[in-house]
């Protein structure tokens with residue numbers, strides 16, 4: 113598995129469910145009818161015919177649309193004469209839009225008045241993308257669609273009359289500026305970002321790409337990008353292909369220079385040449401690039417590694433502290449364990465259990481891919497009772513607890529007394545695995561428990577930000593403090 117796809121899926125995992133949760137599409141009219149009829153029959157004793165004047169329309173079940181919007185989309189209006197057939201047709205109309213995966217209706221009458229209630233379930237919708245209509249901005253198309261399609265919110269279902277209505281609106285816009293051709297829609301995987309999109313495109317007059325410009329100098333002046341631009345220049349204009357180009361050819365250049373959060377905006381197309389005599393055959397494509405902060409590598413923290421210790425894993429990462437965080441060299445593992453357990457990367461690193469995670473740390477990184485569990489910081493020293501009991505079964509103890517004589521085990525952020533997990537009078541003894549930004553390796557914790565003193569450890573960082581070396585020592589009560597070596601050189 114490549115880093116890119118891991119990164120891509122990581123984003124997918126964090127910001128949106130991968131894939132589409134439920135099948136989308138319109139309910140076949142037959143189904144709508146049968147569901148709707150059975151609902152109606154349930155009411156049929158009170159209102160056998162449904163005939164009368166429509167006094168009220170309500171709608172329930174939609175999170176996207178208001179009852180008024182749904183009533184409007186059904187085509188029914190208060191005060192009109194209705195019967196079961198017209199109510200059924202209105203329900204079918206809603207089902208055919210594709211916006212609802214389920215449409216029921218029921219009605220009741222009081223005197224001459226009929227009250228109607230739609231019960232709907234929203235279908236999942238996808239973002240709408242306009243591929244090759246350089247005559248209009250996205251905003252212009254969006255506005256035109258909203259004027260004709262009341263329910264439009266920038267998304268659309270995969271199919272149904274609603275999708276066709278949008279296509280018809282775009283077609284009308286094109287006709288107004290004298291552009292012939294057919295407007296088609298298709299469902300595609302988004303080139304940048306997770307998930308699918310409903311893409312509208314013009315099949316007709318061919319516009320070719322005259323030039324491509326990036327708004328950021330790094331992409332604009334990069335030689336590899338310039339060389340590869342022949343993939344786009346002179347070819348039919350398609351924002352979809354521009355997006356793919358950005359993802360495949362431009363993004364890696366940013367990642368390799370530490371711009372881990374680079375973002376590409378929707379490509380804009382402008383006619384080249386004299387604005388009064390635009391050359392309709394060619395467009396200039398402008399790709400907005402937001403490079404974001406440049407990350408340096410702040411180190412990795414590891415948990416759940418059973419085969420390699422942290423030092424070995426860090427060597428495999430091949431990055432040293434302070435170095436530019438090469439996005440192509442950083443692997444993110446086990447964000448969704450069930451998905452990545454069989455990945456080549458998990459195998460290469462011999463990741464054998466859930467909860468192994470590499471994160472960027474330090475004030476420079478602050479990466480926004482948080483581990484699921486909040487990491488205990490040295491600052492939040494007070495140990496809060498863990499919500500889930502830790503189970504040390506099968507683990508090798510490090511030594512004896514100085515407070516209560518229980519066994520000390522390695523946990524995620526500290527070496528803990530086994531009786532820390534007791535319900536009654538838990539033992540509070542622990543040695544943090546990181547003290548003043550310095551990791552305390554297992555063998556040093558073991559030594560501390562055994563002899564009351566570690567080796568001389570360097571690279572503690574004082575509150576003033578200065579590194580210093582010290583021994584960690586422990587008294588009979590289990591309190592861990594620093595012991596400083598004698599200063600050399602001074603008299």
Ligand SMILES: [Zn+2]
Pocket residue numbers: 513514515516517518529530531532539540541
């Ligand atoms: Zn204890």
